Amino acid sequence: MLTRHRSITLARYVRPWLEQREGLVADLRTDESRPQHLVDLFRQRCVQGAIAPKTVHNIYGVLKALHQDAYLADRVTTSP
Structure with a gap:
């Protein structure tokens, strides 16, 4: 059975996506995110x-x- 998907904006989609990941990635500050921090976070959650x-x-x-x-928008100085 095929279902119809209504068209929504990306912003409307992203809000609940981030809310579902609160405490995982939604609360990360861009100026504090470092590659090792992300690796450690994901490793811990997988374990x-x-x-x-x-x-x-x-x-x-x-x-x-x-x-x-x-x-690219000059909002952060590096991209982990």
């Missing part, structure tokens, strides 16, 4: 069984894109 490796990969991809955009 706890809180998230799957595929989820880590997906979240990392989003964070990488967000940090790159912030860097």
